[in-house]
Amino acid sequence: EDQVTQSPEALRLxxxxxxxxxxxxTVSGLRGLFWYRQDPGKGPEFLFTLYSAGEEKEKERLKATLTKKESFLHITAPKPEDSATYLCAVRATTSGTYKYIFGTGTRLKVLA
Amino acid sequence: EAGVTQFPSHSVIEKGQTVTLRCDPISGHDNLYWYRRVMGKEIKFLLHFVKESKQDESGMPNNRFLAERTGGTYSTLKVQPAELEDSGVYFCASSPGSHQQYFGPGTRLTVT
Structure with a gap:
């Protein structure tokens, strides 16, 4: 069964x-892995898309990497405004159709 | 450029009543998606429109849910009759292609 698992559930820095x-x-036919940021009361905001193992993307203090089994979102020198829930989603193909599967997210709190 | 908008932002209805949620995608985006997040769970895919056609509706929970996208512009999601387990946040997203999605702020539905 296709599955996306995020850890930790919550993180205080x-x-x-x-x-x-x-x-x-764990998906068959990966066609992209997406990272989103979600603030309370708002919809997910797109951050990155990764397509193949070894690929990396950077934006300000964030860097996303991808292997064949997992992705990491590295946060360098975070600031309080980076506090949010970070969601991971994969786009997988099954029998010719595409499905988007989300993880439950990591709630990040950055303390001043 | 206006983002994805959703109406209403909140809806509280009684079990057995009907509710219609509306999504206005970003102008020019052919792809429109509906998702739902039940409290404590991950965001789950409901269905995908390409213009006015349903590309994939495999995530629709049951036949109490009806989605339409007349003319390939805005979309509505009707729940009739609503049940307690339908409570959650319903997100709409749109995209010009099949990759990066732009999410709306969501509609929080509470069924009492």
Whole structure:
């Protein structure tokens, strides 16, 4: 069964304390892995798309990497405004159709 | 450029009543998706429109849910009759292709 698992469920960091969020997946026919940021009361906001193992994407303090089994979202020197829920989703193909499968997210809190 | 909009932002209805949710995608986006997040669970795919056609509706829970996209513009999701387990946040997303999706703020549905 296709599955996406994110860890940890919640993470508290001090401002400037770098860390990584994990997204492990078991899907057939991966056609992209997506990272989103979601603030309370809002919809997910797109961050990155990764398509193949070894690929990396960066944006400000965030860097996403991908292997054949998992993806990491590295946060370097985080600031309080980075506090949010970070969602991972995969796009997989099954019998000619595409499906989007989300993880439950990691709630990040960055303390000043 | 206006983002994806959803109406209403909140809806509280009694079990057995009917509710219609509306989504206005970003202009020019042929792809429109509906998702639902039940409390404590991951965001789950409901269905996917390409223009006015249903590309994939495999995530629709049952026949109490009806989605339409007349003219390939806005979309509605009707729940009739609503049950307690239908409570959650319903997200709409649109995309110009089959990759990056832009999410709306969601409609929080509470069935009492």
């Amino acid at each position: 001090q401002e400037g304390e770098s860390s990584s969020l994990n997204c492990s997946y």
